[in-house]
Amino acid sequence: MINEEERPTLVINPIRNGTVIDHITAGEALIVLRILGIVGRTGEAVSVATNVESFELSKKDVVKIENRELKAREVDRIALVAPNATINIIRDYHVIDKKGVITPNILLGVLKCPNPCCITNTNEPVLSRFEMSNKKAVCTYCDAVISSDISSHII
Amino acid sequence: MNHIISIHDLNREQIDNLLSKAEKVSTEFSGKMPLHGKILSLLFFEPSTRTRMSFESAMLRLGGSCMNLGGVEVSSMAKGETLADTIRVVSGYADAIVLRHPKVGAARLASEFSDIPVINGGDGAGQHPSQTLIDLYTIKQSMPLDHIEIGLLGDLMYGRTTHSLAYALTHYHATIHTISPKGLGLPDSIKDNLKERGAEVIEHASIDEIISELDVLYVTRIQRERFPDPAKFFDVSSSYRITPQLLTDVKDHLAVLHPLPRVDEIDPAVDLLPCARYFDQARNGVNVRMAMLMEVMQ
Numbered sequence: 001m002i003n004e005e006e007r008p009t010l011v012i013n014p015i016r017n018g019t020v021i022d023h024i025t026a027g028e029a030l031i032v033l034r035i036l037g038i039v040g041r042t043g044e045a046v047s048v049a050t051n052v053e054s055f056e057l058s059k060k061d062v063v064k065i066e067n068r069e070l071k072a073r074e075v076d077r078i079a080l081v082a083p084n085a086t087i088n089i090i091r092d093y094h095v096i097d098k099k100g101v102i103t104p105n106i107l108l109g110v111l112k113c114p115n116p117c118c119i120t121n122t123n124e125p126v127l128s129r130f131e132m133s134n135k136k137a138v139c140t141y142c143d144a145v146i147s148s149d150i151s152s153h154i155i
Numbered sequence: 156m157n158h159i160i161s162i163h164d165l166n167r168e169q170i171d172n173l174l175s176k177a178e179k180v181s182t183e184f185s186g187k188m189p190l191h192g193k194i195l196s197l198l199f200f201e202p203s204t205r206t207r208m209s210f211e212s213a214m215l216r217l218g219g220s221c222m223n224l225g226g227v228e229v230s231s232m233a234k235g236e237t238l239a240d241t242i243r244v245v246s247g248y249a250d251a252i253v254l255r256h257p258k259v260g261a262a263r264l265a266s267e268f269s270d271i272p273v274i275n276g277g278d279g280a281g282q283h284p285s286q287t288l289i290d291l292y293t294i295k296q297s298m299p300l301d302h303i304e305i306g307l308l309g310d311l312m313y314g315r316t317t318h319s320l321a322y323a324l325t326h327y328h329a330t331i332h333t334i335s336p337k338g339l340g341l342p343d344s345i346k347d348n349l350k351e352r353g354a355e356v357i358e359h360a361s362i363d364e365i366i367s368e369l370d371v372l373y374v375t376r377i378q379r380e381r382f383p384d385p386a387k388f389f390d391v392s393s394s395y396r397i398t399p400q401l402l403t404d405v406k407d408h409l410a411v412l413h414p415l416p417r418v419d420e421i422d423p424a425v426d427l428l429p430c431a432r433y434f435d436q437a438r439n440g441v442n443v444r445m446a447m448l449m450e451v452m453q
Binding site for chain 1: 163237238239256257258259260261263264267278279280281344
């Protein structure tokens with residue numbers, strides 16, 4: 001009989017330098033990886049935990065990426081799919097910065113407009129622009145509304 | 156820069172101010188040339204009769220001149236030039252631009268690249284603010300705008316004029332009744348937005364059940380050019396028609412409006428009834444557009 005304390009557990013090792021994205025909405029970790037452009041061939045050492053127990057969220061996902069710190073535009077995109085996420089910057093095994101994410105009111109060049117007739121879906125030199133309102137994203141140019149499955153519209 | 160892109164950008168005070176200017180414009184500027192020496196560029200990338208000609212007429216009446224793009228096929232767009240570049244160039248030639256374009260949001264984009272005022276003359280299935288102002292102006296000639304019962308009949312899915320008018324009427328606490336062929340109802344996003352703005356939106360299966368309660372009946376054509384699938388157009392075309400018989404038991408002050416062109420949704424016999432206001436509506440285009448030109452160019 002294995003003692004509770006002796007039971008083997010799967011542990012994700014701490015990282016020396018990089019970023020830990022914690023409190024990701026359960027099941028969204030792979031979308032976070034997509035947002036960050038991380039695929040198997042891109043070379044980063046990445047650890048992913050999905051549907052792990054969480055005190056605050058009951059279930060959560062965690063992503064650890066070695067030797068990478070996130071850009072502001074990447075954090076804006078993550079906020080759309082994981083509004084409760086926390087970003088921890090790790091240097092020499094220590095958390096040197098910890099912050100939450102804030103969904104910006106204006107999303108510039110973040111989402112592709114679902115309206116095929118929108119001017120932003122042409123060869124014009126313009127970025128898509130959405131305003132967030134009551135958890136809906138509204139296109140500034142054509143008033144198209146994205147109210148669900150927002151992650152599938154992330155560029 | 157004073158652009159007029161969307162009815163959403165105008166609050167009630169600004170709308171009232173433009174309508175009031177339109178009421179006075181023909182007498183106030185009679186014999187005067189307030190826009191003498193100014194040039195209006197008409198960039199129409201889609202066909203238009205009323206909007207293009209009434210803007211032209213408005214500009215000429217104010218003493219200014221007009222410059223036409225000509226056909227798209229003879230412009231640099233045919234060579235692949237972007238709208239943004241066209242606007243940058245034209246804004247060096249004129250004092251204001253009226254733009255009609257098939258892509259939604261084109262006028263907003265144009266305003267971002269223009270050094271001169273841009274007026275949206277209709278962008279695809281999007282906004283057409285001058286038409287909305289004309290609609291409001293025509294209603295106001297018959298009754299106060301507050302608390303009216305208006306019926307929107309026809310293609311409410313692709314019909315931009317009905318969307319803009321419905322939004323504008325939320326400033327005036329109108330009750331909006333919608334009647335449309337199957338599959339051409341008001342999009343849910345617009346319905347939700349109208350309700351968020353406090354409007355009461357009531358759907359009806361048939362015009363007969365509500366006609367006697369209406370102050371305004373706004374009829375639209377089913378726009379063949381907006382249908383992604385032509386077969387669906389033929390399924391719904393000719394599915395409603397306003398006739399004198401339908402208008403026998405209506406309020407005395409009922410105003411029947413239509414942005415024109417009509418096809419067969421209003422029987423020509425209705426033209427003779429006092430409630431038929433659609434040709435006045437078209438005529439009002441000049442005064443309202445004179446007020447808009449004065450607003451952006453003075």
